[in-house]
Amino acid sequence: MKKSLAILLTILVVLVSFPSGMILSHGLVTFKDVPKDAWYYEHVQYVGNHPNELMVGYAGNFGPLDNLTVEQFIKITVAAAGRGVIVPPDKYWGDVYVSKGIELGFVLPGEFNDYRRAITRAEMSRIIIRSLPMITGEKDITYNENDIRSRIVDYDSIPVNLRDYVCKAYQLGILVGGADGYFRPNDSLTRASAAAVIHNMLEPGIRTVYTPPEEIWSDAEFEAYIRENAEDFYCIAKIENRKIYLRNAINTAPTLLSDKNNPIIHELLYECAKTMAYYANKNGNAFSLLYNNYGEYARLGYHIVSDIYDADIDLFIYAEPQMSYIAKKYAPGEQKYPSYYRWDIGVLYEDQYITDQGFYHGMDRSKINWVQEKYKNVLLHLCQIVYGPAQGKAFCDFVVEKITKVAVEGSKITDKYFGVLPNANIEIAYYRSYPDVMRESFWTDKPEVRK
Secondary structure (H helix, E strand, O other), rough: HHHHHHHHHHHHHHHOOOOOOOOOOOEEOOOOOOOOOOOHHHHHHHHHHOOOOOOOOOEEOOOOOOOOOOOHHHHHHHHHHHOOOOOOOOOOOOHHHHHHHHHOOOOOOOOOOOOOOOHHHHHHHHHHHHHHHHOOOOOOHHHHHHHHHHHOOOHHHHHHHHHHHHHHHHOOOOOOOOOOOOOOOOOEEEEHHHHHHHHHHOHHHOOOOOOOOOOOOOOHHHHHHHHHHHOOOOOOOEEEEOOOEEEOOOOOOEEEEOOOOOHHHHHHHHHHHHHHHHHHHHHEEEEEEEEEEEOOOEEEEEEEEOOOOOOOEEEEEEEEEEHHHHHHHHHHOOOOOOOEEEEOOOOOOOHHHHHHHHHHHHHHHHOOOOOOOHHHHHHHHHHHHOOOOHHHHHHHHHHHHHHHHHHHHOOOEEEEEEEEEEOEEEEEEEEEOOOOOOEEEEEEEEOOOOO
């Protein structure tokens, strides 16, 4: 009898604890309105199963697209700080948590006239920074305001009294805005987006902290290197005022690429050449620059493997935009706009790097990391010069994903992508067809604005 009663009580506890629609999966709570393939699934799982009950949902739902309110976020930070609050039966829960938030210094009296309205991203930053010392121990956060201002397109729209908090949250990688460079300080957040922010807030290890590109040569150091190795760079006729004058065996007169279609072409050519030369010298690789006056383009090559003809990172900068000949052959009509840039990518690793991972023929290739970090950094730096910091990272990630897919699945696969890459806002024409295409070739137009 006692055993039966105990079982019945256990069942009742479970039914009371987990309302209809809420699912228990291997001991974890999931929500019926949060699909497993949603981008926010992992973040919702984190906050929904946190021992401090950060975001518990309601009636089996999480409400991922609902706005997060001021009082809800105050409750979350109070709970994250481990400060237990008992809500008396005659009190509204929001009032109790707001009072506790004021007591803890997360909120100051009078900062909000309405705690039930949606909280803005900038206001969230202020509460985050005030609560961090108690939650993660992070304090005395330093940042370079000019650097952050250069990366946030809408920086001037951040309320002046909230800029310090936004900069600190941005510097820590907790609340960074979109890949398009906009922070949108006065926008509200959905509960799904808030779950991601809270996850970043409580787990520093998962944050994506912006790392500026490596400090490379000064202009003087780069130009001295070219002069000292002039025999290796015949196509560089001379450099004046940060402009590279080109030549080849047919056209021996110093020539500048036309900037009619791309006003920043000289800046890009100079910066990309300087960057490739720096990393090649640092990593013991090679750098090449070729000029083709028939089609008017410069071809910059970064050679990881010793091959004088094919670089492992090949960047073509066109003065006269081109349509991809690969797209014309295999996907006629799918490329909509002419390309200003073309990237031909071979490998992003040294052979020893693969050997050191225990690679052998016939093994599961997905167990190998086919992209060596130092060469990914070279590609990333170049992409950010061409497209801008945020858009360049999005394009670099796309390229790395594609070349990894080929390395894992085999060179005989056919793959394609035609259209605008959302986070980069550039059209990409990419088509791989074995055996005609032995290297990954990405053709792109140029962004109207580099962000």
